[in-house]
Amino acid sequence: MNRLEEISASVVAHRSELADAEFRAAWRAWLEEHCDVQMLRPARRLAGAPLKAWLRKLNVHGWRAPGWPREHGGMGLSFAKQLIYREELERLGVTRWLDLGETLLGPMLMRHGTQEQKATLLPRILDCSDFWCQGYSEPNAGSDLASLRTTAVRDGDDFIVNGQKIWTTFVQDATHIFTLVRTGRYERRQQGISFLLIDIETPGITRRGIRNIAGDSEFGEVFFDDVRVPSSQLLGTLDEGWTIAKSLLEFERTSIGSPFLADLALKMLNSLAERCGIADDPVFAARMKGFASELDVARLLYADLCGRFVAGEKLDSEFSMMKLVSTELFQRTAEYAVEVLTPYQAGHHDQPTRVLFEELNHLYLISRPVTIFGGTSEVQRDIISRSLLAV
Ligand SMILES: Cc1cc2nc3c(=O)[nH]c(=O)nc-3n(C[C@H](O)[C@H](O)[C@H](O)COP(=O)(O)OP(=O)(O)OC[C@H]3O[C@@H](n4cnc5c(N)ncnc54)[C@H](O)[C@@H]3O)c2cc1C
Structure with missing residues (x-):
């Protein structure tokens, strides 16, 4: 560890030991100082170079990886402080970001990685190297992930990978891909799958972007054509990657289950309704009360389940419930907002109202896929009913 890293580590240690109110004040002050106007667009999500620059900035200033333990370079925050961390971002309206290395792969490396994998890969996630x-997903393996067909065949010290992945978020920005591949024979389809870590610049890999409904190319396809991957890049045990795959999905549903976007949609709806003069309409006001109470339920559920998850409780269908409640509420709120407000859009030409409409329209577009990624709503209902009916 060099001197700068030592200083940064001691600041992070200090932050995790602050009283909650002091921690909140310190994080708020830092955000207010470092978020320029481009960073205050909560309906948007950072991508590309600005995303990496922001993550590096958080790292240098000791605000990166709030949930990671301190021994791995994270902030080691208690669950209460992690909620405060999120609340302050939402209060200020900071542009959202997603780093799958931090939120999904990191925890799996800590649980299943070799000492060498942890020592090399975790710091490189933190500093965004x-x-x-x-x-995960393939053209015929989405909800039914276990039918994946990308193969990795052992050849000396390497695996040779062939196949295709699809809907890969941030594939154009990524330097690496963590992936599920078929490595062995199986009786049950969940067997014979391994979890492989692959450098995306390896010869034989081709990436192709897919443009989404909002006009962004955030996801894409990845083709593997005789790609040679060192066997040291296997995470966990050969043929038993399904266990890692499943526990990673729990982390994914925890972050997708946040009611933040539903809250944002409701705030925008409120604010625009006032500007358009419909806030006092009794029918509108009744719908708003309905959304507000559903949001309260989503918030309570989220805080309760995340707290139990962090405390080590074994949860299963509860994640599905949380994902379902938050994402469907977000989608319905955004849909209603566009339905009632669109007729007023043409009549409002002042700049702040125009910007709000622009952001709302964007929010509506990004609300469409939330009931698909991380497991579709139908699949979540399946999981919940199986658990309730014990079938
Ligand atoms: C914006 C976005 C980002 C994504 N990012 C990634 C990523 O980074 N990495 C990655 O690996 N994947 C990613 N995905 C893929 C995502 O995980 C899949 O789209 C999802 O799992 C659904 O799979 P599918 O698209 O193959 O649909 P299918 O599984 O073919 O489903 C089609 C329809 O059938 C329904 N259905 C399927 N099975 C059942 C069942 N058993 N019971 C009832 N109904 C069922 C589904 O609900 C759906 O309505 C992303 C998807 C989106 C939209």
Whole structure:
């Protein structure tokens, strides 16, 4: 560890030991100082170079990886402080970001990685030398992930990988991909799958972007054509990657289950309704009360389940419930907002109202896929009903 890293580590240690109110004040002050106007667009999500620059800035200033333990270079925050960390971002309206290395792969490396994998890969996630994307879905293996067909065949000290992944978020920005591949024979389809870590610049890999409904190319396809991957890049045990795959999905549903976007949609709806003069309409006001009470339920559920998850409780269908409640509420709120407000859009030409409409329209577009990624709503209902009916 060099001198700068030592100083940064001691500041992080200090922050985790602050009283909650002091921690909140320190984080708030830092955000207010470092977020320029481009960083205050909560309906947007950072991507590309600005995303990496922001993550590096958080790292240098000791605000990176709030949930990671201190021994791995994270902030080691208690659950209460992690909620405060999030609350302050939401209060200020900071542009959202996603780093799958931090939120999904990091915890799996800590649980299943070799000493060498942890020592090399975790610091490279923190300083953004490596930026990871998730290669799970394939053209015929989405909800039914176990039917994946990308293969990795052992050849000396390497695996030779062939196949295709799709809907890979941030594939154009990524330096690496963590992926599920078929490595062995199986009786049950969940067997014979391994979890492989692959440098995306390896010869034989081709990436192709897919443009989404909002006009962004945030996801894409990845083709593997005789790609040679060292066997040291295997995470966990050969043929038993399904266990890692499943526990990673729990982390994914925890972050997707946040009611933040539903809250944002409701705030925008409120604010625009006032500007358009419909806030006092009794029918509108009744709908708003309905959304507000559903949001309260989503918030309570989220705080309760995340707290139990962090405390080590074994949860399963509860994640599905949380994902379902938050994402469907977000989608319905955004849909209603566009339905009632669009007729007023043309009549408002002042700059702040125009910007708000622009942001709302964007929010509506990004609300469409939330009931698909991380497991579709139908699949979540399946999981919940199986658990309730014990079938
Ligand atoms: C914005 C976005 C980002 C994504 N990012 C990534 C990523 O980074 N990495 C990655 O690996 N994947 C990613 N995905 C893929 C995502 O995980 C899949 O789209 C999702 O799992 C659904 O799979 P599918 O698209 O193959 O649909 P299918 O599984 O083919 O489903 C089609 C329809 O059938 C329904 N259905 C399927 N099975 C059942 C069932 N058993 N019971 C009832 N209904 C069912 C589904 O609900 C859906 O309506 C992303 C998707 C989106 C939209």
